[in-house]
Amino acid sequence: xxxxxxxxxxxxxxxxxxxxxxxxxxxxxxxxxxxxxxxxxxxxxxxxxxxxxxxxxxxxxxxxxxxxxxxxxxxxxxxxxxxxxxxxxxxxxxxxxxxxxxxxxxxxxxxxxxx
Amino acid sequence: xxxxxxxxxxxxxxxxxxxxxxxxxxxxxxxxxxxxxxxxxxxxxxxxxxxxxxxxxxxxxxxxxxxxxxxxxxxxxxxxxxxxxxxxxxxxxxxxxxxxxxxxxxxxxxxxxx
Numbered sequence: 332x333x334x335x336x337x338x339x340x341x342x343x344x345x346x347x348x349x350x351x352x353x354x355x356x357x358x359x360x361x362x363x364x365x366x367x368x369x370x371x372x373x374x375x376x377x378x379x380x381x382x383x384x385x386x387x388x389x390x391x392x393x394x395x396x397x398x399x400x401x402x403x404x405x406x407x408x409x410x411x412x413x414x415x416x417x418x419x420x421x422x423x424x425x426x427x428x429x430x431x432x433x434x435x436x437x438x439x440x441x442x443x444x445x446x
Numbered sequence: 447x448x449x450x451x452x453x454x455x456x457x458x459x460x461x462x463x464x465x466x467x468x469x470x471x472x473x474x475x476x477x478x479x480x481x482x483x484x485x486x487x488x489x490x491x492x493x494x495x496x497x498x499x500x501x502x503x504x505x506x507x508x509x510x511x512x513x514x515x516x517x518x519x520x521x522x523x524x525x526x527x528x529x530x531x532x533x534x535x536x537x538x539x540x541x542x543x544x545x546x547x548x549x550x551x552x553x554x555x556x557x558x559x560x
Binding site: 334335364366371372373374375376379387389421423425428429432433434435437438439440 | 488536552
């Protein structure tokens with residue numbers, strides 16, 4: 332089975348620019364969650380998508396937005412990039428939302444650097 | 447506020463030594479607990495999880511964790527570590543619910559010396 336894949340692996344952007352990160356969920360998974368992992372920190376929940384709609388959001392401003400497509404792949408968009416947005420962005424898919432019995436499967440992440 | 451604390455940021459052990467990594471959580475109500483591991487250059491992988499029942503949970507690769515409700519703790523243990531256990535370990539908690547979002551601790555970097 333194909334795992335969670337993210338692209339690109341690395342990205343460098345300038346403050347004020349916009350960025351789009353992509354994620355393909357694991358086969359058979361219909362739910363995608365995005366996490367931000369700053370250096371030296373644990374991952375922080377950004378939001379989750381299920382059936383192409385946002386299904387929960389963490390404490391992130393509206394300039395962080397997302398999409399989920401009919402094939403369950405997902406995008407994370409960040410507008411007006413700030414230096415503090417530099418982090419590893421993790422995508423995780425699961426069989427369904429809302430149950431601890433459906434564990435998250437993580438991708439390798441996209442390393443975003445904002446200069 | 448919901449939070450997860452990991453007290454050990456860096457741990458260095460020799461092969462065959464015993465391991466215990468601390469994790470405490472601050473949650474009201476029912477909590478689900480997890481340990482994830484990230485080997486160098488790889489993605490986060492689930493080591494073990496606790497939902498209910500037996501508070502001693504067995505995971506992959508010989509790891510286990512004990513849920514102690516009175517101490518709000520979920521410490522990870524392994525009797526004898528190997529060099530291949532070198533990795534970063536994250537404790538996480540969730541309420542389940544509509545999103546089952548995870549709250550992670552800051553992680554513990556484990557280095558096992560051969």
